[in-house]
Amino acid sequence: MSAAVDTITVAVQRPHRADARRNFDALLTAARTAFAENGTEASLEDIARRAGVGIGTLYRNFPTRAVLIEAVYIDGAEDLVRAAAEVAGLPPWEALQRWLWRFVEYAATKKVLIEALNRESAMVRSCRDAFYNAGEPLLKRAQAAGEVRADTDIDDVMRLIAGVAGVTFPSAEQRQRVLAMAIDGLRLSRA
Amino acid sequence: MSAAVDTITVAVQRPHRADARRNFDALLTAARTAFAENGTEASLEDIARRAGVGIGTLYRNFPTRAVLIEAVYIDGAEDLVRAAAEVAGLPPWEALQRWLWRFVEYAATKKVLIEALNRESAMVRSCRDAFYNAGEPLLKRAQAAGEVRADTDIDDVMRLIAGVAGVTFPSAEQRQRVLAMAIDGLRLSRA
DNA sequence: CCTCAATGCGGAGGATGCCTCCGGTTCTAT
DNA sequence: ATAGAACCGGAGGCATCCTCCGCATTGAGG
Structure with a gap:
């Protein structure tokens, strides 16, 4: 069973720096909420705002909308x-x-x-x-x-x-x- | 059965003028195709272009995206x-x-x-x-x-x-x- | 503790799409 | 033929996506 879990590959790396890691987590949380409310077309600017970060930070962590969707998808x-x-x-x-x-x-x-x-x-x-x-x-x-x-x-x-x-x-x-x-x-x- | 058909109410009126009627039909056709290809988030500017009309014409006939979706939906x-x-x-x-x-x-x-x-x-x-x-x-x-x-x-x-x-x-x-x-x-x- | 390089930041700006509005055009009834 | 109602396209304002650049922060190593 542990073997099955290990087959899930991770597309995005969680950052090394403490501040960046906090932002990464905040973005994931905000995206989860926004997608649950509005589906996967939810505004990325809105998600960045919810996370308390700039839009550049969102794109640095998740280069496309698809990558963000997938990150949320894999969660859980x-x-x-x-x-x-x-x-x-x-x-x-x-x-x-x-x-x-x-x-x-x-x-x-x-x-x-x-x-x-x-x-x-x-x-x-x-x-x-x-x-x-x-x-x-x-x-x-x-x-x-x-x-x-x-x-x-x-x-x-x-x-x-x-x-x-x-x-x-x-x-x-x-x-x-x-x-x-x-x-x-x-x-x-x-x- | 004819009674069942009659209960479908029409939200948009097909125009009276010949040119406007042609545009209305062209918009419906273009929307049907675009929605079939890309779902209901298909670009309305694209639909207008496909129909060979300006974006103002699209909005004149179908004041919101929802109205256009519904018009396509009722078709058939x-x-x-x-x-x-x-x-x-x-x-x-x-x-x-x-x-x-x-x-x-x-x-x-x-x-x-x-x-x-x-x-x-x-x-x-x-x-x-x-x-x-x-x-x-x-x-x-x-x-x-x-x-x-x-x-x-x-x-x-x-x-x-x-x-x-x-x-x-x-x-x-x-x-x-x-x-x-x-x-x-x-x-x-x-x- | 200090230094410095790597990591990371926000938001201005360009592109695209939504939506409105206005001056000009076309159609049709009389 | 004419008048006026119906209709036209697209410029422009706004929102969102996405990139890039000058500036800021973190943390490893000495």
């Missing part, structure tokens, strides 16, 4: 990867379901996830690979146990869940219900 | 509403499924749909109401026939399908497969 990804180990001991279907709901929670805390999933970059692929490495054993186990349809793979599943998790629902209740329906779709086979 | 909506009548004679599950795949096709031709579904405006509500009026009888019929889970409604279903239809898939094959899984999720009940 390790926790999700580790969560797979936490549920591994449960019965197959239960384990997979629990992990998928963790994935949905992760998605809820950052709107960038859905948009990032559609991006093609080394960093995103690295994270995606890590998620897939974490979740795939759970899926295969549930398939081997005859609890999940055989005609799907981890990429299908992640895209299905991510797509639904990205919808803005009027109520948490409905969100829960519709996501449950999507997850239930994993169970049925046309056989 | 009537066809989808009518499609419900075309499948009504089929067996319950078949009818619903056929219509949902029509919905997916409609979504594929314009990326704006997914984003529009998350917007709150009179026009969007009007279209959504029309879709729901069209699709709901099909859903209820399939539920009455015991072919669809009882714990869902047309709003759930539309959001589920729209969410998945909005994902960018690397292949049409995968898209097909994952959407089929989502639709299969309608069938299962926890009972």
Whole structure:
């Protein structure tokens, strides 16, 4: 499991100087908040202001918007990867379901996830690979146990869940219900 | 069915003068193309250029970006509403499924749909109401026939399908497969 | 403690896009 | 043919993205 975590490569280096490190962290925090509120088109000038730094500082740390998005995206990804180990001991279907709901929670805390999933970059692929490495054993186990349809793979599943998790629902209740329906779709086979 | 079509109210008036009507149509066409390529953040100046008109003309016809998005969104909506009548004679599950795949096709031709579904405006509500009026009888019929889970409604279903239809898939094959899984999720009940 | 080089800073300025408004043009009803 | 309502394009103001430069700060080494 530790091996899975290590595969997430880091695109941006956290600076060496203490002041720069503080600014880096402040920018990440501000970006997380701004993206959660306004999506990934949130104004970078606004993010710099929120962090209490100049726009030059933002660009020095994150040369493009995409790099900033990815940095936010990777934040917390390790926790999700580790969560797979936490549920591994449960019965197959239960384990997979629990992990998928963790994935949905992760998605809820950052709107960038859905948009990032559609991006093609080394960093995103690295994270995606890590998620897939974490979740795939759970899926295969549930398939081997005859609890999940055989005609799907981890990429299908992640895209299905991510797509639904990205919808803005009027109520948490409905969100829960519709996501449950999507997850239930994993169970049925046309056989 | 004709009553359902009539409930779609029109937010923008098509102009009276011949030249203005031509420009209006050209703008709609250009917007459809630009949105399909770049999503709803596509440059309005680019759209005006594509249509061969000045930016002032774009704003005169569509006072805000939202109005333009909605105009594109409604385009073709009537066809989808009518499609419900075309499948009504089929067996319950078949009818619903056929219509949902029509919905997916409609979504594929314009990326704006997914984003529009998350917007709150009179026009969007009007279209959504029309879709729901069209699709709901099909859903209820399939539920009455015991072919669809009882714990869902047309709003759930539309959001589920729209969410998945909005994902960018690397292949049409995968898209097909994952959407089929989502639709299969309608069938299962926890009972 | 001091020095100095590497690291890091903010914001002015150029480019682009959104949006408004005004002088000029075109269309159509009479 | 004419008048006036409808319509036009694009300059200009504002916001945001992004770069670059003169100045400031940090921290390692002596």
